[in-house]
Amino acid sequence: MNRxxxxxxxxxxxxxxxxxxxxxxxxxxxxxxxxxxxxxLRQTASSTTIDPRFRASLRQRLLQSEGFAELAxxxxxxxxxxxxxxxxxxxxxxxxxxxxxxDDATFEQRCMARHGLQLRRETEPPxxxxxxxxxxxxxxxxxxxxxxxxxxxxxxQQVLEKIRQIPRGEVRPYTWVARxxxxxxxxxxxGTALGKNPIPxxxxxxxxxxxxxxxxxxxxxxxxxxxRILAFEGVDLPEIKTLTRLGKRFRGSRxxxxxxxxxxxxxxxxxxxxxxxxTSAHEARQAGYRPCKLCRPA
Amino acid sequence: MDSLTPxxxxxxxxxxxxxxxxxxxxCLYDRYVEQVYQFTYRRVKDxxxxxxxxxxxxFRALEQLPRxxxxxxxxxxxxxxxxxxxxxxxxxxxxxxxxxREWAEDGVDMAASEPPVEEQYAARQTASVLWQTVSALPMxxxxxxxxxxxxxxSMREIATTLGRTEGAVKQLLxxxxxxxxxxxxxxxxxxxx
Numbered sequence: 001m002n003r004x005x006x007x008x009x010x011x012x013x014x015x016x017x018x019x020x021x022x023x024x025x026x027x028x029x030x031x032x033x034x035x036x037x038x039x040x041l042r043q044t045a046s047s048t049t050i051d052p053r054f055r056a057s058l059r060q061r062l063l064q065s066e067g068f069a070e071l072a073x074x075x076x077x078x079x080x081x082x083x084x085x086x087x088x089x090x091x092x093x094x095x096x097x098x099x100x101x102x103d104d105a106t107f108e109q110r111c112m113a114r115h116g117l118q119l120r121r122e123t124e125p126p127x128x129x130x131x132x133x134x135x136x137x138x139x140x141x142x143x144x145x146x147x148x149x150x151x152x153x154x155x156x157q158q159v160l161e162k163i164r165q166i167p168r169g170e171v172r173p174y175t176w177v178a179r180x181x182x183x184x185x186x187x188x189x190x191g192t193a194l195g196k197n198p199i200p201x202x203x204x205x206x207x208x209x210x211x212x213x214x215x216x217x218x219x220x221x222x223x224x225x226x227x228r229i230l231a232f233e234g235v236d237l238p239e240i241k242t243l244t245r246l247g248k249r250f251r252g253s254r255x256x257x258x259x260x261x262x263x264x265x266x267x268x269x270x271x272x273x274x275x276x277x278x279t280s281a282h283e284a285r286q287a288g289y290r291p292c293k294l295c296r297p298a
Numbered sequence: 299m300d301s302l303t304p305x306x307x308x309x310x311x312x313x314x315x316x317x318x319x320x321x322x323x324x325c326l327y328d329r330y331v332e333q334v335y336q337f338t339y340r341r342v343k344d345x346x347x348x349x350x351x352x353x354x355x356x357f358r359a360l361e362q363l364p365r366x367x368x369x370x371x372x373x374x375x376x377x378x379x380x381x382x383x384x385x386x387x388x389x390x391x392x393x394x395x396x397x398x399r400e401w402a403e404d405g406v407d408m409a410a411s412e413p414p415v416e417e418q419y420a421a422r423q424t425a426s427v428l429w430q431t432v433s434a435l436p437m438x439x440x441x442x443x444x445x446x447x448x449x450x451x452s453m454r455e456i457a458t459t460l461g462r463t464e465g466a467v468k469q470l471l472x473x474x475x476x477x478x479x480x481x482x483x484x485x486x487x488x489x490x491x
Binding site: 004008016041042065152155 | 320321323324327328331332335336339340345346349350352353354356357360421424425428429432433437440441443444446447448449450453461465468469471472473475476478479482488
């Protein structure tokens, strides 16, 4: 095992040198035919080569998408809800688009642009869709069903899948999403991915806010709408605003010595006299607090 | 994933079958995805955007499949036209009309095209066998070879992308090349040791 490791180390160094200098140099302890093969790969490689992971995942997505006949038949229905009027497009039982406060023509146009299909409006929304939306908005059962994220990159899809895990009544910062998907520096790209969410509300991109507590943008209808949805879901916005003003990002409990994001579920059992606030995870750790395992604040 | 497509089936036969059978669409995908991607990447010069557009090309192709009528033009040409339209939408230049010639120059073989110069042909064959063999390696090994040699990413960058340590990625590279050599030996592409 150790021998393979040192061989691999030597080989990687030889490849580095090969790619820098453009010619294979004889390196002791590196198998010549293998270096020769690296040189052939170098000569024949093209910067236009497709990412193999992407190639495989797109193939899978294509073959797993709905039946071909159903694909051609997109439908949409209009539902009046507590949040306002929703346009929802679907094929089979796969949700492909949601618009808030839209009109038929705009919505049809948008779906045409994204999925290239002509949608047919249902006069009455089907019962399964009404139940699904009612349960989701009413907080009885969060929507976990199939969605069509065609046209988004694998990264953007991963972001949207991740935020489906944020519970109702809670919010998470953009940095949290980036960290959770293993790319802590991709905060801006996370923002872009959320902006491309074709299924707002059901994929709750409104539950992602800025780290310092400001609500941030909402491409599905502006910050005011984002605020209204969050308030509807039971997020304590005045408290978030106060914490933002004070620069406090985390909440800790003196009893448990655990610190959380301000909206974490655990707040429900916390008493005011036992609560402390921190401006950073570092400060919380310094004070002897560990991060919560539910909301994973840091 | 087996990326070697059945070479015997014509596009026409595959398209007809694909209307009923997903796997046939998978074969068309395997046959053309690289060309669509390369065509797109050369024009948008950004891998993320190229992936985005490639995905949309194939989803659109899938959606329009029931209405697709065979007019004797290779299926790849039709895919490239969808790509050209999406690229046009992306940066709004006059790239929309892609002639069949341009498409052929992009590396898609056409029945009517002239055979390339012998030497070029041999070189292209070598590259094609080599990278086709790469595409049948385990996924992580494919990724490390493509990222290192084609994308010119450093070992550290690859480690970050794959979420592994640099040491692990070096071992992966080493194992990938060893396995690649083994496979090439099996098909008689390189000499036995």
